[in-house]
Amino acid sequence: MDISFEHVTHVYSPKTPFEKRALDDVSIHIPSGSFTSIIGHTGSGKSTLVQHINGILKPSNGTISIGDFVIKANEKKQNLKALREKVGFVFQYPEHQLFEETIIKDVCFGPMNFGVSDSEATKRAEESLKLVGLPSSFWHRSPFDLSGGQMRRVAIAGVLAIRPQAIILDEPTAGLDPRGREEILSLFKDLHKNLNMTIIMVTHNMSDAANYSDQVIVMDGGKPLMADTPQNVFAQAERLRKVGLDIPESMEFLKMLTEKTGERRTITAFTLDETADAIIDILNGGKEHV
Amino acid sequence: MEKIIEVSGLSYRYTEEHPWVLKDINFTVNKGEWLSIVGHNGSGKSTLAKCLNGLILPQRGIVRVGGYNTADEKTIWDVRRLVGMVFQNPDNQFVGATVQDDVAFGMENHGLPREEMIKRLSEALRLVKMDSFAKSEPHRLSGGQKQRVAIAGIVALQPLIIIMDEATSMLDPEGRKEIIQTVRALNKEHHLTVISITHDLEEAIHSDRLLVMNDGQIIREGQPRDIFKSTDLLKKIGLDLPFAIKLRNALRAKGVPLKDTALFQEELVDELWTFHSNM
Structure with missing residues (x-):
């Protein structure tokens, strides 16, 4: 499932004094099964960009294709539910969205929303909790008694249980301690490698972008400044520094x-x-x- | 050296069914020092921070701030006047409609006269280098700028101690640098005592003293240079090591005969350079 943007522009609050062009004629390509990191200064358009991939935002101009799905500006609402089953989104601090009485129920919530039967949802939940490495002795406990890192893994299991083909991560390690960071990043590295999942990660950490991705997209002022291998991107220290990024x-x-x-x-x-x-x-x- | 905070025999748990989150904690903070508290998520760091300005009262033991016992209701506001706290999320602590309203909020709560407020407001904004944003609205600011406004709000109350509870963890690298530079200047030039709860070891190595917490206890206390010699212990409790130490260890494993003292990257560069010029 390749993902591509063709001449995508997004304008917030158009025709008001607060009008802001957050994406400006963006054309990028994210190959199926790749691990792509998106870096950029605060306000460079990273989050706006990834929110187009599962239809949270619609383009003001241009076309986005996600496999067979095509989202065009000014076209009627598509079947976004089917798109969101293919593209999972792990928001910042996803553990704030946990709400169920038990961990297993919380993880089942996602697949059941997509019409999966009780027994199938439970099966998928167990499978996902195993993937994120949460021992079965925890599954029937409340998610609120877990540590921050564990809660985040439960929230991620909830997205995995939908069995998406691509997953978007918006700063997945923010606020975690070093061990928690390492656990989360190796989890996605494995999902990428073993299940051939497409991973799109928004990050402020240059070392993580360098060590985990095949492709790095650098955003600046709503435009992609570079889209290349980490080796080629980080060889250009001066250009990165000009847009407020480090190596x-x-x-x-x-x-x-x-x-x-x-x-x-x-x-x-x-x-x-x-x-x-x-x-x-x-x-x-x-x-x-x- | 003058002790500004004294903690003795402090224990705390959230409810009786829960285990103790803090277990018999003893330490002191010197006036004017930069103390970092490190430990993994859930080690009790943030609970401890909340004990230091009386947001949480000890169930056992005593916490004294500037001589006041935090458990004494009569002086709790004196304690809070001495201790300012910067929290993790910049969006959760912005209450004013503009930068200047936000900084004034704390002073209004403390009932300062208007002339005094105006004077302190401009001073505080100048100190955090946000004076040109006085009339800006919060959504026009970056995370780092919002955190600097939060710090200005604290500075305006002229506290002796500032506690940062992972105050940089939600910021981008540039925002993080801004905050560290701001607080370092307050510490060095205005002798504010700084207590920083952090996961950022590159920040922690610059502090005067470090406390390492694990499972509700202080397991190590000392200067960063000494503490980071215990690499195995730190790894075991889920902490990372500063980059210079990791690199030094990797080089030693490959047979480069380096000393085990370098803590800052600059030191390691110098040591390697000496090697290079002698070859």
């Missing part, structure tokens, strides 16, 4: 070091291991690499 801390570190040693080159390294190898190369006299 991953591994590359910041290499930059500090190469400024001292007087080598004028950009080294792309994202993981600790790659960074350590790049440093050893520099210490060995800066032989060519990468």
